[in-house]
Amino acid sequence: MRLGGRLSAAIEIIQDIETRHRPAADAMRDWGLSHRFAGSGDRAAIGNLVYDALRRRRSAAWLFDTETPRTLVLGAYFLETSTIPDALAAELEGDNFAPAPLDSGETATVTQRLAQPMPQAERANFPLWCEESLIASFGENWAEEGEALSARPPLDMRVNTLKATREKVLKALAHTHAASSPIAPHGVRVPPISGNGRHPNVQAEPAYRKGWFEVQDEGSQIVAELAGADAGQQVLDFCAGAGGKTLALSARMENKGQVFAFDADKQRLAPIFDRLKRAGSRNVQVVSRLDGLERQIGQMDLVLVDAPCTGSGTWRRRPDAKWRLTRQQLEARMAEQAEILDNAASFVRPGGRLVYITCSVFREENQDQADAFLKRNEAFSRQDHTALWAQCFSAPVPAYLDAGGVMLTPASTGTDGFHLTSFKRD
């Protein structure tokens, strides 16, 4: 396929996402099934066009001064490739599958806007309804943070120290141009996709099958490390899901002690069994019913709450979710988080710790939630997060670390957005 056909395909897919309110991955898959002639290079290029348009939606719409699937795809293409309208028109000439060319008014608007600084709100690409909340989270850096949350993400992996070393994994993945991650001690990173490419399918690698590494964002690795599970401890992972953090905790504990992996949703827990096996994690007990944890009440050295949240910290990877999120959903997550935190706290032994994590950058889900928890639970107090950081990493303390907790962001730490608060029980 030539560029014109790829742009048209991306426009068709965005139209489908918008009109049928469906996840981008589903729309992409359906398009692939009904266009079997498209090769893997075409699919990768179309995927990039679709995801770029979703990530940079407000910027792209501003370029054209109007928002349609066509202006989103073309606008994001101009921004991502630093192309100007005349150059695109020349490239698409004679391409019968290309979308409608820019008319003279569009050409003038886009050309003029590409030459002027973009207003902060359009750079930030936040949905209008939550702009104020995110300004409260980031302060004066809000536009820079939003811009970084709208960029293409890297592919991060965590070396499974139960089976391999970073050197071994880097050697096995040398052909992917993977390098050591900047902060996480066991992290390996393939940089963001440039141009039309796609990330390597690292899960097809023999090293993955042998359990030498897991795909895990560096932010997720950092918060799992900060949770500070030590060998021999009794640990409860209260929202274990598919086990991303559980596996990291188990490796950090060198298979010594016990991790109880619980999730209220059995379906979400299901993949954990295969993952534990592949990783060689032998100190994890999976618990799918809350009453299966009765004997752990008041006994745990560490309880991890990797809470259900808006996922706003992962908008680089799931940009369609950014535009679907509503204030009602944010409020529903906040109510769940408060209830989960109170339940999870009952498992912490005196002198033990409760670590609260979200992959959100909303203050309401992070500092505010932690403040409210402390008001309801006087036996707990916040730990010193600067000291925690220094115990785990040689990298400098990140920009958003204070008495309230640690926030990681694409702009400040080069990771997905995460927030962690560590509490100690008297």
Ligand SMILES: C[S@@+](CC[C@H](N)C(=O)[O-])C[C@H]1O[C@@H](n2cnc3c(N)ncnc32)[C@H](O)[C@@H]1O
């Ligand atoms: C952010 S995800 C966990 C991700 C997982 N820890 C990982 O690292 O892969 C949040 C999880 O909380 C679970 N959850 C939701 N409500 C819960 C509750 N009341 N008690 C325990 N888990 C709950 C969800 O099913 C979901 O799997």
